[in-house]
Amino acid sequence: MSLHPRRSRWRTQWATVVWLTVVWVLLWGDLSVGNVLAGAALALLVTTGLRMAPIQFEGRVRPRGLAVLVGRFVLDVVRASAEVSAIALRPRYTPRGAVIGVQLRSHSDLYLTLTAELCSLVPGSLVVEAHRLTGMLYLHVLDVHESGGIEAARRTVLEQEERVLRAFASDEELRAAGVTA
Numbered sequence: 073m074s075l076h077p078r079r080s081r082w083r084t085q086w087a088t089v090v091w092l093t094v095v096w097v098l099l100w101g102d103l104s105v106g107n108v109l110a111g112a113a114l115a116l117l118v119t120t121g122l123r124m125a126p127i128q129f130e131g132r133v134r135p136r137g138l139a140v141l142v143g144r145f146v147l148d149v150v151r152a153s154a155e156v157s158a159i160a161l162r163p164r165y166t167p168r169g170a171v172i173g174v175q176l177r178s179h180s181d182l183y184l185t186l187t188a189e190l191c192s193l194v195p196g197s198l199v200v201e202a203h204r205l206t207g208m209l210y211l212h213v214l215d216v217h218e219s220g221g222i223e224a225a226r227r228t229v230l231e232q233e234e235r236v237l238r239a240f241a242s243d244e245e246l247r248a249a250g251v252t253a
Contacts, residue, residue: 089115130242137239145190152195155218167215171200172222174229176207177249187233
């Protein structure tokens with residue numbers, strides 16, 4: 073345990089400060105000294121002013137798994153965009169939406185968040201609620217029929233979680249989640 077917990081907290085927060093600064097610059101769409109300084113000041117204000125629990129990352133970045141995750145995500149977005157467009161353009165068609173619950177295999181807040189965000193970014197699905205303690209995600213699916221049914225929609229979420237785990241989890245976390253390395 074560190075003798076200076078505050079100092080160790082700052083060490084772990086620098087990655088967050090850098091990330092928030094990058095997001096700020098990307099949102100403004102202007103890479104200038106003033107914009108970077110404003111983003112860094114705001115990031116420092118957020119990380120010091122708001123009490124945020126540090127997220128523990130005990131895994132490792134696996135390049136092959138990350139490539140599969142990103143590639144499949146892009147394909148999912150393109151496919152889902154076409155499906156949602158087809159639903160929107162179909163006259164007198166009423167999609168049969170549903171809210172489904174999916175029990176994730178991992179117990180990590182980080183992997184729950186990554187899985188939830190990636191699922192929400194794919195058109196036609198939206199995370200309605202995430203239970204941190206139980207690892208349960210509730211998603212609204214735009215059209216259950218187009219998704220292949222409720223079980224297919226659940227399977228899609230679990231496959232997304234598996235890709236997240238294969239991209240970032242340690243061998244021990246993979247075993248704990250029942251995913252073979």
